[in-house]
Amino acid sequence: MTADVRRGNRGPAASAGNRLAILAAARVVFATRGYHAPLSAVAKEAGVSQGVLYRHFPTRLALALAVFDEHWTEYERLAADPDPGAFVRLWSLVIERTINEAAFVEMVVDARRQAADYDGAERMRSLLGPSLARAQAAGLADAALTVDDVMLAQRMVYGIVVTAVDTTALRDQVRRALATARLLPPA
The missing domain is CATH 1.10.357 (Tetracycline Repressor; domain 2)
Incomplete structure (x- = not known):
């Protein structure tokens, strides 16, 4: 029997880490693709959903x-x-x-x-x-x-x-x- 290793939704516990990941990703994306780069690229780079990105930065x-x-x-x-x-x-x-x-x-x-x-x-x-x-x-x-x-x-x-x-x-x-x-x- 194999254990289910999917990562569960950590909810608010992940908030601070998600924010930091979004900021780091935005620095990279803005530097390489410019200010008007798609925010979906920032979310992808940060490893978060667009919903999480918009929750932190509307x-x-x-x-x-x-x-x-x-x-x-x-x-x-x-x-x-x-x-x-x-x-x-x-x-x-x-x-x-x-x-x-x-x-x-x-x-x-x-x-x-x-x-x-x-x-x-x-x-x-x-x-x-x-x-x-x-x-x-x-x-x-x-x-x-x-x-x-x-x-x-x-x-x-x-x-x-x-x-x-x-x-x-x-x-x-x-x-x-x-x-x-x-x-x-x-x-």
């Missing part, structure tokens, strides 16, 4: 905000660093993530359209402002540079990323564009 935006929340935590940590070089590290990380994770920017755009209370731009401005001022005072950033200039440059980088036909030269194209705008982080 909308694509809710899922994306949870996935990218760790980015904000890291940005906040860097911005709080009193070292004048923190702005360069923060700016470099924002640019690196824009190149590697265009889905993050797509999520921000979607959030502005769907959630009237989304404060991503203001949140980023509040992080960049004091950090930029410290870098400027130390001579690490152009004194004429404004937070709006930095935000515009990030949008420019996103435009380069999403319109690139050949991604092999993408980093060089971004570097050239930022150098032209005098916003290239030091090497």
Whole structure:
């Protein structure tokens, strides 16, 4: 006689593990297939049903905000660093993530359209402002540079990323564009 080894429905006991699996899967799917990838791909990657996914994250935006929340935590940590070089590290990380994770920017755009209370731009401005001022005072950033200039440059980088036909030269194209705008982080 063989024992029935089917896994039973663990219900609420699996909730925390399912949430973590969904977040990990969404990071992979968003990075490889973009923000608008089918959520069924996220559920499949996580090993859960779509019902479980929607129970944790009722909308694509809710899922994306949870996935990218760790980015904000890291940005906040860097911005709080009193070292004048923190702005360069923060700016470099924002640019690196824009190149590697265009889905993050797509999520921000979607959030502005769907959630009237989304404060991503203001949140980023509040992080960049004091950090930029410290870098400027130390001579690490152009004194004429404004937070709006930095935000515009990030949008420019996103435009380069999403319109690139050949991604092999993408980093060089971004570097050239930022150098032209005098916003290239030091090497």
